[in-house]
Amino acid sequence: MSHMYNLAIIGAGPAGIATAVESYLLGIRDIILFEKDENHNSTIRKYYKDNKRVDKDWKGQKVELDGRIYFVDGTKETTLDFFDEILANHSVELKTHTEVQKIEKRDGYFEVFIAGSSITAKYVVVTIGRMGKPNKPDYKIPPEIKSRVGFTLDGCVGGEKVLVVGGGDSAIEYAVDLSGQNSVFICYRRETFRRANPTNQRDIANAISHKEVEPILGIDIVSLESDEGRVKVIFNDIEPRTFDRVIYAIGGTTPSAFLASSGIKEEDGKPVHDDNYETNVKGLFVAGDITQESGGSIALGLNHGYAIACHIQEQEQ
Template structure:
């Protein structure tokens, strides 16, 4: 007879790992974490620059931790070490390189479909993030310049003219990171960087003041073209400029196709859930960034895991 796990968790980021740890703490043992990338916390590994600050109170949100996990401010590296230690301590089953295609409810639980087969579980928690699917611009990216368009710093070198598009924390961090060895412009459709945390606001103000970064505020891009091996950026005022490459940091989107294929209802771009983070399908839960307006708070994800674990235990 095919094995049935007590709990399957899709996504091994902070919320997924917290759900596993808190579920273990309340007595569940047959738990599997499914992660499509090669290691846990892929978003932090890919989208956070080295030594980036990671705050418990993200964007100033004061979050009191509810569960057994004691998380504190640190860096990208210390945060990854923290989650490494949690996974090692509890000897939880983490299956990487495993992308979930859809979830199907059956009479005695769920069947989680992956490439080449499926996994059965009594309960399922979806903790996939938003940044795994970065937002892309509305205008077309010509194929001839596709290799010069990025959504992380991967592929960026030195001695280039680069434009970073966006005005949040990631965009500012990318611009500041790149400006030591490149000519950097940051383009943002609003007039200030008020969405960013205070540290990043101070960093970009300093970089702009000393000439390390040029800021194009209240500026909209309407089109990209290829010209002489460069990216030609055309702005809404009909002006244009050539860049070696562009880096977009304009947020991420909920993977609606996956949610829909699994029968999870959405409203306003987020999965619908009750106070226990249970979706419209009994026994199927959501946690972490996917439930948040803009994502990013590790502490909230940890609390989601605690709430779900205790609710399942009470059933």
């Protein structure tokens, strides 16, 4: 058997980092934190625009922090700096560019499988975010235009005719941000942007009223086609239009296949867990936005990490 870690955590977002740090502060050692991307908090890095406001009380949801990680309102940049600092100040082994393939329960421990090898741990916490698997449209994207269809602002170069698809906070922020250097349209299947927070509702209304963003509301997209290398969008109730780029911001999906392969049960699209976030597999926990109805609250993720750390400490006494 290889070295036995006390705690293995999959996903280095707020909930994963909080679980590691709160556990360390409670005296737990031999903690390893896996992240498939190149750094922690990849969702914030990829899906938050520069200088995006990051609030503790996400969407106005008041959350009292339970643990010893004191998180306050800030921006994308200050939030990343904050997590850099708390990771640097505690002995947590962070393994980036490492994707966990599955988890198997053995006799009193877990085997965590990664590419070409595995590690063993007494406890495992899964904190994979929904945005690690962004929702994609039901229709196929033709291969010849895939480079012009994305789920983040990566690849946007300015001076383009861009369609943003979605009606939540990310979609609005993408549209408003891109409107400074592009001709921007936003397509949403509903007539209003009521899902978005009040600030973003105000921003998109202002952008539309000043003709900086053109809305296509109450309309569904049927399919995409190639139009001489550009993206031809086929709508259900209006004539097709062609764009240089299409960006989807339509949320994320629970990683059901991974959860199932690890023996974790799901109900209503969420993993089953108790008040301590322990799943039906004893010693295997879930935390972060895969446990939440709408996801996204950093403060709730921090509280999940604290609750799990406290429960593990109790089990070890």
